[in-house]
Amino acid sequence: MHVPDLRGELNCGDTVLLKTFFLGILLGLAAAAGALYAIPVVDQTREASIVTVAPNGGNSEIFHVNIPMDRIVLGDPSQPVAVPPGLEWPADETLADVRAELFKIRNARDAVVGVAVRAAATADENSVIDWVLHLPARGSLFINMDVALAEGGYRMGKISSGAREFEQMRGGMTERWVANESNDEDAPAGRIELATTYVGQLEPLETGETYE
Amino acid sequence: MKYIVSLVLGLLFGAAIFVAGLLFNPFIADRGLSPLSVTNAEVITLNFANAPEETIAYTNDGESLQDPHPEKVLQLWEAPIRSTSAMVTVMRDGRNRVAGIGVKFSSDSESTRLLSGELITDSVWYVYLPEHGSLFVEQTENYFPFIREVAFPAWRSSANSWRGNWLGDLTTGPGALGTAAVAGGSGRIEGLRMAGVESMSVRAFSTNTGLVSSEGRLIVEMPENETADAD
Numbered sequence: 001m002h003v004p005d006l007r008g009e010l011n012c013g014d015t016v017l018l019k020t021f022f023l024g025i026l027l028g029l030a031a032a033a034g035a036l037y038a039i040p041v042v043d044q045t046r047e048a049s050i051v052t053v054a055p056n057g058g059n060s061e062i063f064h065v066n067i068p069m070d071r072i073v074l075g076d077p078s079q080p081v082a083v084p085p086g087l088e089w090p091a092d093e094t095l096a097d098v099r100a101e102l103f104k105i106r107n108a109r110d111a112v113v114g115v116a117v118r119a120a121a122t123a124d125e126n127s128v129i130d131w132v133l134h135l136p137a138r139g140s141l142f143i144n145m146d147v148a149l150a151e152g153g154y155r156m157g158k159i160s161s162g163a164r165e166f167e168q169m170r171g172g173m174t175e176r177w178v179a180n181e182s183n184d185e186d187a188p189a190g191r192i193e194l195a196t197t198y199v200g201q202l203e204p205l206e207t208g209e210t211y212e
Numbered sequence: 213m214k215y216i217v218s219l220v221l222g223l224l225f226g227a228a229i230f231v232a233g234l235l236f237n238p239f240i241a242d243r244g245l246s247p248l249s250v251t252n253a254e255v256i257t258l259n260f261a262n263a264p265e266e267t268i269a270y271t272n273d274g275e276s277l278q279d280p281h282p283e284k285v286l287q288l289w290e291a292p293i294r295s296t297s298a299m300v301t302v303m304r305d306g307r308n309r310v311a312g313i314g315v316k317f318s319s320d321s322e323s324t325r326l327l328s329g330e331l332i333t334d335s336v337w338y339v340y341l342p343e344h345g346s347l348f349v350e351q352t353e354n355y356f357p358f359i360r361e362v363a364f365p366a367w368r369s370s371a372n373s374w375r376g377n378w379l380g381d382l383t384t385g386p387g388a389l390g391t392a393a394v395a396g397g398s399g400r401i402e403g404l405r406m407a408g409v410e411s412m413s414v415r416a417f418s419t420n421t422g423l424v425s426s427e428g429r430l431i432v433e434m435p436e437n438e439t440a441d442a443d
Contacts, residue, residue: 020215024222031223032230036327042320045291072286073269073300075313086282087269090302092310094342100313102269102298104290112290115298117315117338119346128398130346132338136296136319140336142348144397161395163336163350 044137050108058171058199063133064178065103065116066188072102072115097122105133105194114138116194131157131173131194139164141196143173153177159198169198235360240329246381246409246431247389254434256344258303260314262412262428268313272297278422295320303339303430312341314430321352331356332384337410337430345399347432349408351392353382362417372419383409394432401434408432 054060065071074083076099082089089095100119107113114135121128129145145157157173159166179190234240248255264270264281271280273294274287288296296319305311314337321332337349357380366374383392387407396404409431416424 017214017218020218021222021225024219024224025226025229026222027219028223028226028228029230030226032227033327040322041324041326042295042322044295044319044322047292070286072271072298075268075300084269084282084285086284089268090310090313092302094310095302095313098313098340098342100300100315100340102300102315104286104288104293111292113292115288115293115296115317117317119313119315119338119340121340121342123342126345126399128340128346130338130340130397132315132317132336132348134296134317134319134336136293136334139334140317140350142336142338142395142397144346160397161348161350161393163393164334 046137047107047109047111047113049138054197058197061196061198062108063105063113063116063194063196064108065105065192065194066110067190067192069188070104070106070112072104073100075100103192105135129155129157131175133194133196135165139166141166141169141173143196145173145175150174159196166198168201170201171197171199173197234326234329235364237329240356240360246411247391248407248409248431248433251433253436256341256432256434257306258311258314258339258341258430258432259306259308260301260303260428260430262299262301263423263426264299266301268300268302270297270299277419293319303341311343312339314339318353323352326356329356329360330354330384331359339430341399343399345401346397347401348395348397349392349410349430349432350386350394351383351408351410352385353410354384355382358382358412358414362414363419366417366419373424374417375415378414379411381409381411383411391433404435406432406434 051059051061071083075089077089098121103116104112105114105116116133119130127147129147131143133141140163141159142161143157144160145155150156154174154176159171162169173194173196176193178193180187261267264278269285271285271287273289280287299316301314302310303312303314316337318333318335321334324332333353335351335353339347362374362378384390386393391407391409394406394408396402411429414426418424
């Protein structure tokens, strides 16, 4: 097999050109690897959390949903109007008593910070009202609500599980409907107020460690 | 001048080699068998449609590959939720009967590390099964194998589409064995802590419209002393 002798065919300028090209390849490899390492592929936008210390311990944070503008989906077989238009809620008998709503949720500054689902199911023995709050930059909360309303129009709930920032948190949440009282044309009909209280779980002391 | 051109061409060629190396890196392998496929415990198997057109509702920022469904659904355009999608879908049991309703929120994860083949999504499921109760599933998913084996070949194809049979587990955590954390909220599974795995089966994909024909599966492993009759 004939192997061309490049040394004889390339002059000095060509050799430098070739070396520059190979140097470029190395730099390109390094630059691509460096860029992937240093520049975050995903950078979630964060709204500053508005957390207050609860009087009896733990932290409190209040979210709300403006109705109807923050409602993404209203899945309810008993509703004559679908939200959004064109939504086809399954007609299956299994889901006849199940209602699911998706919302955008806002913080106390009225900025959208996440999305949530509220599911309600009516059954003879085991009626259910659950919330899942999903805050993309922070994590998620799963809350089981009491079916019965408490005094003052509140419904109480218990944080059953959490993800990421909320993984070790336990506590509760209340929901209540607050009707709008302003006369503004663009004002919502009201809002669902969600008041959460987080309590971190105690961690056992290491063997030999004492509390001071 | 010619040296600069040569250097720039080399840079581009080097970057292209890097991308190719990333996509075809043999050291970035699929996890293979799901840990739940060899379990002796009872499992709840739930199948669901995950192509937006076949779901009850699907929404995102409105500028992503997949179009929201139905057309007039509210879009998630605000900055903190722009990289999030929400899906409502019917969950079916192993016999293809309606078993309940599922809602999935997925957000691009800041723990994504393309260098190590991790294109991570943080997602949670809320599933209500009238027969069992409610479930909360927390998981991280890795879409890198899907990108490498389905989306990239579709992008390279002259028709901008891919057809075939791709089946892969998406769940990679937070469980030590790459399983999702599942919490029972009500009904007969109330208070139970379980493990789960979500997988996806794709038959057709287009770089213009996203998933064309695909199905998802969520498997939840019951604790050893519990039984499930869903499947």
